[in-house]
Amino acid sequence: RAPDYIRAIAPYQAGKPISELAREMGLDEAAIVKLASNENPLGLPPKARAALEAALSDLARYPDGNGFALKAAIAERFAVTQDQVLLGNGSNDILELVARTFLRPGDSVVFSEYAFAVYPLVTQATGARAIEVKARDYGHDLDAMLAAIEPSTRLVFIANPNNPTGTLIKPGALLEFLEAVPEDVLVVLDEAYTEYLAPELRADVIGFLARFPNLLVSRTFSKAYGLAGLRVGFALASAAIVGMINRVRQPFNVNSLAQAAAVAALDDADFLARAVALNRQGMAQLTEALARLDLPYIPSFANFVTFHVGDAAALNSYFLRHGVIVRPLASYNMKNSLRVSIGLEEENARFIEVLEAALR
Numbered sequence: 206r207a208p209d210y211i212r213a214i215a216p217y218q219a220g221k222p223i224s225e226l227a228r229e230m231g232l233d234e235a236a237i238v239k240l241a242s243n244e245n246p247l248g249l250p251p252k253a254r255a256a257l258e259a260a261l262s263d264l265a266r267y268p269d270g271n272g273f274a275l276k277a278a279i280a281e282r283f284a285v286t287q288d289q290v291l292l293g294n295g296s297n298d299i300l301e302l303v304a305r306t307f308l309r310p311g312d313s314v315v316f317s318e319y320a321f322a323v324y325p326l327v328t329q330a331t332g333a334r335a336i337e338v339k340a341r342d343y344g345h346d347l348d349a350m351l352a353a354i355e356p357s358t359r360l361v362f363i364a365n366p367n368n369p370t371g372t373l374i375k376p377g378a379l380l381e382f383l384e385a386v387p388e389d390v391l392v393v394l395d396e397a398y399t400e401y402l403a404p405e406l407r408a409d410v411i412g413f414l415a416r417f418p419n420l421l422v423s424r425t426f427s428k429a430y431g432l433a434g435l436r437v438g439f440a441l442a443s444a445a446i447v448g449m450i451n452r453v454r455q456p457f458n459v460n461s462l463a464q465a466a467a468v469a470a471l472d473d474a475d476f477l478a479r480a481v482a483l484n485r486q487g488m489a490q491l492t493e494a495l496a497r498l499d500l501p502y503i504p505s506f507a508n509f510v511t512f513h514v515g516d517a518a519a520l521n522s523y524f525l526r527h528g529v530i531v532r533p534l535a536s537y538n539m540k541n542s543l544r545v546s547i548g549l550e551e552e553n554a555r556f557i558e559v560l561e562a563a564l565r
């Protein structure tokens with residue numbers, strides 16, 4: 206029998222495969238527009254595609270269990286040492302590894318209302334207690350989060366920008382927070398969407414790492430780098446923290462294809478720049494339409510935008526019937542809101558067209 210704290214977990218609701226949805230709705234699979242998972246609409250970076258082809262010949266061998274080449278590339282890019290880099294099977298794996306390494310029943314974890322859904326999951330799976338702090342304007346209320354830290358608190362999760370709200374904590378506020386957090390509490394700064402930020406909005410996390418030994422920064426190749434299906438994430442932290450987590454990590458948690466593609470993606474500056482530029486244009490396209498249609502939305506710093514409607518469940522099924530997949534947020538307790546990812550211009554246009562039709 207699973208422990209009560211496992212039985213109490215609300216299962217993560219994954220979306221249906223497109224093929225299944227197409228069958229159910231009687232739609233042509235190719236006509237379906239998927240704007241539900243904050244993926245990169247440009248697809249694979251060209252350099253990653255070439256690296257994947259080259260890596261195929263080695264697939265009968267185990268991956269490099271230490272991810273040497275990828276860690277070296279990340280260390281060089283971010284000016285840290287290789288023992289400060291941790292690799293994960295997506296950044297979800299990083300979040301889970303952190304929880305498994307540092308939490309036990311009786312501990313507590315602080316995170317915000319409307320913060321990324323995986324924080325409560327990985328917390329509860331260890332038997333630790335979640336302390337969910339009320340959001341302010343849909344974003345992190347850092348003062349309230351600080352005040353919520355208890356003697357039993359071992360971890361704080363912060364998503365910046367946050368999913369599903371797209372809200373941002375400015376670098377100055379983040380720094381003040383880090384200065385105030387007790388040293389024996391690990392702050393997990395989840396920066397899955399950081400590449401989309403204008404440089405002046407990006408915190409100097411490498412500088413922060415040198416100052417705060419209780420900081421771990423989590424990043425992913427799933428968003429701006431376009432490798433969501435390969436599952437690669439990484440964390441930057443002190444060598445002591447990384448060393449501790451590596452004791453818990455499975456040796457082959459990042460497969461060979463993922464490692465090869467990530468090294469190449471890191472080197473594909475053109476692709477990254479195109480992805481970020483496309484996102485900026487698409488964000489303008491979607492938010493202009495939402496404003497024109499009088500639908501309030503949460504200003505977003507990521508690759509998606511969350512907007513509010515009267516009956517989100519009904520609008521969501523209208524979208525599905527017309528082959529547009531967006532993300533309902535009822536599981537986040539935002540039952541009047543939908544989240545739409547920024548797609549290609551024509552995908553955004555299709556979303557807007559169906560939205561207009563639904564509101565007529």
Ligand code: PMP
Binds near residue numbers: 296
């Ligand atoms: N953190 C945040 C805030 C996210 O939105 C996501 C993806 N939805 C992740 C982490 C995990 O992404 P991945 O496991 O693909 O790296």
